[in-house]
Amino acid sequence: MSAAAGTDCFAVGDHLMPLDEALALLAGRLAPVVTPEPVPLRAATGRVLAQDVAALCAHPAEDRSAMDGYAARHADLSADAPVTLPVAARVAAGHPLAAPVPPGAVVRIFTGGVVPGDLDTVVMQEDCTGHPDGRVTLPAGVPAGRHVRAAGGDFRAGDPILPAGRRLRAPDIALAASAGHATLPVFQRVRVGVFSTGDEVREPGEPLGAGGVYDGNRHGIMAALETLGAAVTDLGRVPDDPSVLRTALDAAADGHHLLVTSGGVSVGGEDHVRDVVADLGALHFWRLAIKPGKPAALGHVGDAAFVGLPGNPVSAMVTLLLIARPVLQRLSGETVTPPRRYPLPAGFHHRESGGRRTFLRAWVEDTLDGPVVRLFRSQDSAMVSSLGAAGGLVDLPAEAGTIAPGDPVAYLPFHEVLA
Numbered sequence: 388m389s390a391a392a393g394t395d396c397f398a399v400g401d402h403l404m405p406l407d408e409a410l411a412l413l414a415g416r417l418a419p420v421v422t423p424e425p426v427p428l429r430a431a432t433g434r435v436l437a438q439d440v441a442a443l444c445a446h447p448a449e450d451r452s453a454m455d456g457y458a459a460r461h462a463d464l465s466a467d468a469p470v471t472l473p474v475a476a477r478v479a480a481g482h483p484l485a486a487p488v489p490p491g492a493v494v495r496i497f498t499g500g501v502v503p504g505d506l507d508t509v510v511m512q513e514d515c516t517g518h519p520d521g522r523v524t525l526p527a528g529v530p531a532g533r534h535v536r537a538a539g540g541d542f543r544a545g546d547p548i549l550p551a552g553r554r555l556r557a558p559d560i561a562l563a564a565s566a567g568h569a570t571l572p573v574f575q576r577v578r579v580g581v582f583s584t585g586d587e588v589r590e591p592g593e594p595l596g597a598g599g600v601y602d603g604n605r606h607g608i609m610a611a612l613e614t615l616g617a618a619v620t621d622l623g624r625v626p627d628d629p630s631v632l633r634t635a636l637d638a639a640a641d642g643h644h645l646l647v648t649s650g651g652v653s654v655g656g657e658d659h660v661r662d663v664v665a666d667l668g669a670l671h672f673w674r675l676a677i678k679p680g681k682p683a684a685l686g687h688v689g690d691a692a693f694v695g696l697p698g699n700p701v702s703a704m705v706t707l708l709l710i711a712r713p714v715l716q717r718l719s720g721e722t723v724t725p726p727r728r729y730p731l732p733a734g735f736h737h738r739e740s741g742g743r744r745t746f747l748r749a750w751v752e753d754t755l756d757g758p759v760v761r762l763f764r765s766q767d768s769a770m771v772s773s774l775g776a777a778g779g780l781v782d783l784p785a786e787a788g789t790i791a792p793g794d795p796v797a798y799l800p801f802h803e804v805l806a
């Protein structure tokens with residue numbers, strides 16, 4: 388399927404579309420655009436699994452000792468009194484016994500060693516007393532099966548271990564390797580081209596000049612998209628000139644699954660991005676009932692999906708996380724689940740005039756009464772210092788009204804949407 392959302396109309400016009408409605412529309416229209424490929428485990432971190440993965444072996448493969456100690460037949464032990472038994476052999480991890488253990492004998496065993504034959508119970512060495520004649524005294528009352536990890540107790544060969552759609556992290560890699568996989572079937576990375584627009588936007592390292600602003604957006608967007616698993620192309624800066632913009636977007640649509648821009652999506656005379664996208668492909672929505680980020684645009688240019696983020700730096704980052712991230716996830720074959728919000732008491736007073744769902748930059752502070760959420764001093768969407776200070780966002784419903792200290796609020800940590 389093409390990366391493009393369908394061409395039937397989303398709301399374009401005066402209607403402000405609620406975020407959940409926009410996300411539901413995306414869900415119905417975007418499907419994976421990338422093909423699966425096997426990659427070695429070392430290259431699989433951050434990639435999206437293309438198929439369900441099952442274990443190639445059982446874990447543990449045989450009954451294994453969980454402790455350093457002595458393995459015995461429970462029938463040879465006593466509930467009431469210590470017993471002293473001969474030690475017939477020594478079993479280290481990776482060195483299973485070949486011969487059977489004589490009746491009435493125990494074996495010295497180490498953590499990870501295969502519990503031999505019909506032995507069924509391990510006693511920690513701290514609870515045993517070894518004797519110079521080669522025998523050992525084991526305590527009374529040891530329960531049967533103690534300190535034995537049963538074969539297949541973790542998983543059996545063929546058990547499902549990782550689901551398709553999971554973006555792989557280090558614990559998943561450890562699990563896949565433990566289940567015998569040297570390679571994993573993952574989707575190719577979604578190729579994303581990133582532009583910023585605006586005559587005032589300058590490259591960091593170059594002179595700022597009168598009226599200039601350094602390109603925080605493009606660099607932040609590229610960093611975020613790479614963290615989210617995309618293969619990013621830096622397409623640089625484009626001036627506020629519709630014909631240059633048109634040529635740039637048209638050329639970039641070939642060879643990218645997704646194009647992300649910042650700036651030029653609002654209503655000013657120099658905001659050309661929407662018109663150019665509508666002309667080259669289609670624009671599906673561009674006015675969301677969220678603050679910041681009202682003028683976030685979604686559409687397609689040729690076969691490439693298009694996300695136009697607002698120019699204000701905080702709005703660009705917030706809409707990247709709320710809109711561009713689920714777009715990327717759907718194109719990547721990643722399972723999309725709503726990011727988790729944590730209910731926490733407000734450590735602030737705030738009044739919201741209403742109408743739009745609002746995302747306030749915030750962080751969690753530990754107090755003697757437990758954690759509370761504090762707000763960054765200004766919620767102006769041009770205040771980039773807040774991007775360094777905040778650890779996440781307070782997600783306020785449109786009808787939130789007045790929030791008083793102690794009221795529960797929903798806190799969305801950045802690490803829920805940026806890892």
Ligand SMILES: Nc1nc2c(c(=O)[nH]1)N[C@H]1C(S)=C(S)[C@@H](COP(=O)(O)OP(=O)(O)OC[C@H]3O[C@@H](n4cnc5c(N)ncnc54)[C@H](O)[C@@H]3O)O[C@H]1N2
Nearest residue numbers: 583585601602603604605650651652653658697698699702
């Ligand atoms: N009359 C109205 N004006 C504005 C509205 C509105 O509804 N009516 N919406 C405001 C909101 S909200 C936002 S957000 C901005 C979004 O506008 P654009 O996406 O068209 O962005 P620009 O106008 O190009 O730039 C806005 C602002 O951001 C700075 N900027 C732009 N690109 C970058 C960059 N790559 N790095 C750093 N900073 C950047 C730019 O210099 C402007 O200051 O529109 C409001 N206006």
Ligand code: MOO
Nearest residue numbers: 679680681702768
């Ligand atoms: O909605 Mo704008 O995105 O507040 O700054």
